[in-house]
Amino acid sequence: SIDAQRLLGRILELGGIGRDGEGRLVRLAASDADRLGRDRFVGWLREAGLEIAIDRMGNIFGVWQVPENAGHAPILIGSHIDTVIDAGIYDGSYGVLAGLEVIETLKASALVPSRPLAVAAFTNEEGVRFSPDMMGSLVHAGGVGIDEALAAVGTDGSVLGEELARIGYAGDEEPGFLKPHVYLELHIEQGPVLEREGVPIGAVENLQGISWQHITIDGVANHAGTTPMSMRNDAGHAAARVVTFLHDRAKASNTPTVATVGTMRFEPNAINVIPSRAVFTVDLRDPFEHRLQAEEAALAAFLEDLAADDGVTISIERLARFEPVIFDVSIVELIETAAKKRGYASKRMTSGAGHDAQMMARLAPAAMIFVPSAGGISHNPREHTADAELVAGANILLDIVAHLADP
């Protein structure tokens, strides 16, 4: 079994790195806070005696290989250490640190693995500062070219490539240099299912599709006191109609479709000025591609009517679009078997969140292990998973890797 204290201690330590002036965890991709987190992670890789490789995308790899397995495709365990704004400490970091923990544990054992073992921390999984999300693994999998990715402009106007160079994590390796034999990712569920059903291990068999759009509505600024309601082209009101449309439609439907407007900005943003502009994002998700397309079409039709109704102009930019993914069934079965052997119930389930595994599944057989999230809360400092559950997940990962690497 893994060293529970070492794993839990590292999760806590990394969770303390990248706190802002208000004590919030804000380790946005390629920020100064991210640099601090990366430095700590690389330090642990070094202490564990792993070979360290960093690619041009800033993805960090720690590899353990022995002469006996040199030249074989590695078993890769990955996730990310960037966070959202005011994040919890488990999302991403748990999977990366558990990957390291599993390799350290096996390295200290008698096992001579048939393949190299590697752990990856992918750049910008969260997609909060730069779009799209899962960018590092997407580039690794060849889904987007490295130059296009490095040119991404952040919400703060920064350029990803410049930021990676600035924080010292623009590496030399060409993205995709490491071709995995199999990809595994351990993650907190970030949703309510496992806790509600009292099941400690999720065997994730698929992952829903994600559609991100950035919408700008232009109306006409005018005086809040003198402009009759009938003469307004209120961009803020038009944006509010989109928010209620999306929310009410998703809530009323009998499908698991989710719709979120997470960001909103008005211009000129003055109390007595009718907004001339509203800028916001839309996050739509569904496990089935045809339904995700139907939701996108419904939004497009609504925006068209809205532009006519409210006398506003609307422009739409696509930030991310990923089809649903189905994971490798033989790995899903390995998870179920490993859970059973350790005496844990497990459940096949869908991932509501996007993950690096979604991109790596393009390159190699892949699947994910979930552990419960208290109250289903994530992307929130109250994100929590009990120590015993974290340790259970890491031991299942250990058993699967040991099985896959045992010649």
Add this chain to the structure above:
Amino acid sequence: SIDAQRLLGRILELGGIGRDGEGRLVRLAASDADRLGRDRFVGWLREAGLEIAIDRMGNIFGVWQVPENAGHAPILIGSHIDTVIDAGIYDGSYGVLAGLEVIETLKASALVPSRPLAVAAFTNEEGVRFSPDMMGSLVHAGGVGIDEALAAVGTDGSVLGEELARIGYAGDEEPGFLKPHVYLELHIEQGPVLEREGVPIGAVENLQGISWQHITIDGVANHAGTTPMSMRNDAGHAAARVVTFLHDRAKASNTPTVATVGTMRFEPNAINVIPSRAVFTVDLRDPFEHRLQAEEAALAAFLEDLAADDGVTISIERLARFEPVIFDVSIVELIETAAKKRGYASKRMTSGAGHDAQMMARLAPAAMIFVPSAGGISHNPREHTADAELVAGANILLDIVAHLADP
């Protein structure tokens, strides 16, 4: 008649002062840009040979008195030179510069006025940076204490008193030191009525009530992908419901009630995080107090239901509350008479915007003159009034002041 070129030239010159990096006019109260505008205005007062007085509130007065009228209460003409964000050049500045123009014109004439003539530029009329609006004239009229006003905290966290001291406009006079015999204010209409009816002069007989509130909705941040619609406490969605409620209610009513949400902010404001908090302002106006109260009550009831429905908590701060004002009928009649003598049609009307006259009416008989706003547009760089209309308004003001000051 006034010197049209001098007046129009000054309006243009002042309109060029306080431009931001994007060329937008942003002369927010007590900002560096405001300091530049104030310095130019004080320079013109000095060139005109007026006595300059600045009170603790930063209100600037230029006074012309002669031995013959010393000790008499002055005829005061006022408005403001602070602006909104991305403003037009006429709102406020026109009235202040026309006041100066009228005094300069009379000073150069043979008239020995029976009373001193004064022009005022009141601090923070717009209320965009600091609440409430019309703050300088409100303090002058005794409606709020000077210490409370100077403690006002801006949208940028600054403190008004500190900002006035910093820009060198925390004067020595006690607010209210100058007691006017009568108060006049010339302003662009900022609404569509005069243009639509083809009338060049508005004789403003009343001004609608204003209710400003600052609302904070607290929900629960959670993951946009994993959180079922039924388990959300989405502060952004709750805020959007308030926006559509207010807009739809005001639009559907057969009264002139107007409702505006001009500012909006989400937290943490990340694409894949359900907003934990939405912060926004509400601007409600109606010419009748009982109706304004009914609108406020309807909003309060809606917010109560919303808190229960959406599982959010809502807190409300009052930023400004002014009852409707009825101006002095004898001055309104003087405006009508003066317009007629110059051959202009005039129209009695209601002011949709708040103005310093609204506060000064507490101290002395007061009324306002309006000139047309092209397209009814204001609080927008496209704000425009034709030169001939600007000059006509200033000449009406000249005639009224000359009439009131002629012994």
